[in-house]
Amino acid sequence: MKASQVIKPKEDLQIKDIEIPKPKGRQVIVKVKSSGVCHSDIHVWQGGYEGKDGKIMKVEDRGVKFPLTMGHEIAGTVESVGEDVSKFKENQHVLVYPWIGDGTCSACLVGDEHVCDNPQSLGIYQDGGYAEKVLVPDEKYLVDIEGMDSDKVCSLACSGLTAYNAVKNSKISPKQSLAIVGIGGLGLTAIQIAKALFNPTIIAIDLNDDRLKKASEVGADYTISSKSDNFLDKVKELTHNKLGPDAIIDFVNGPKTVETDLEILKKRGRLVLVGLFGGSAEINLPLLPMKNHTIIGSYTGRLADLADLVDLVKRNKVDPVVSKTFKLEDATKALNELNDGNIVGRAVLKP
Ligand SMILES: [Zn+2]
Ligand SMILES: [Zn+2]
Structure with missing residues (x-):
């Protein structure tokens, strides 16, 4: 053969x-x-x-x-x-x-x-x-x-299974907000899975406007370009009491996106890292215990x-x-x- x-x-x-x-x-x-x-x-x-x-x-x-x-x-x-x-x-x-x-x-x-x-x-x-x-x-x-x-x-x-497991690892529940970073095939699938299983408020984040348009077509409640001014504040404004998303799934997982994720993630929030973009990031160590953040890799x-x-x-x-x-x-x-x-x-x- x-x-x-x-x-x-x-x-x-x-x-x-x-x-x-x-x-x-x-x-x-x-x-x-x-x-x-x-x-x-x-x-x-x-x-x-x-x-x-x-x-x-x-x-x-x-x-x-x-x-x-x-x-x-x-x-x-x-x-x-x-x-x-x-x-x-x-x-x-x-x-x-x-x-x-x-x-x-x-x-x-x-x-x-x-x-x-x-x-x-x-x-x-x-x-x-x-x-x-x-x-x-x-x-x-x-x-x-x-x-x-x-x-x-x-x-x-x-791709589907990775998105599915990432959504499960986010431990998101209805009425909470879930940010999805990186709207490629995985991001689009994760939006649909999260909606079908837990129905949280979904904020889709990407650089590319065409991709963001696709994200709203498949069920994202809000879309936001990471290039927009005051991007961090804008994301927070979309969440309950402006405290930031309860969980973030990062399908890029590059140095830049992870830095931003940790800035917007709510206290007690979960950051699920999935992408294989490559590189390394610096983490503000005292903030992890103080904000009670959980960072988890999902494969x-x-x-x-x-x-x-x-x-x-x-x-x-x-x-x-x-x-x-x-x-x-x-x-x-x-x-x-x-x-x-x-x-x-x-x-x-x-x-
Ligand atoms: Zn694969
Ligand atoms: Zn084994």
């Missing part, structure tokens, strides 16, 4: 002919119909993330091995199953949960495989969906998506949450955005367009 692989970081992806094994035990081979191209794929392809003082944190130091078939947002149909598979059968339409753990660490034992000590995620630590087929190690990682559009649904496995989400999220989409509470589809051969092009900021929503490869 064909796979589009990263042979070496930064170089164009290459189409390779790869042997795929017959599934054994609880394994399943999924024929890929749609494979989302995620921002984090750019970092893996480029070989790392920017950390403190501009130093690159290499993905190879974190266990990524090349050549690699990337792709962790995979929807398709079951092609063949191992002898112990009981719930899924051939041709069934499925979404793959890619955040696979080792099954033995303390995170895995409580269902938090996505933050496993020894991660085995598809498309990062083992071959993923930039291919005609993918081997899924256990049928439990499949979610039924019968009757749904696989181009739309595939991104739920990463993807649990297997159980993916099923709940698919259900929200089935009930039309959340509508994922697809902006462009590409052939498998054009994976490098898709990554470049995403990197250049030319894709709002999701780019999807069609093997």
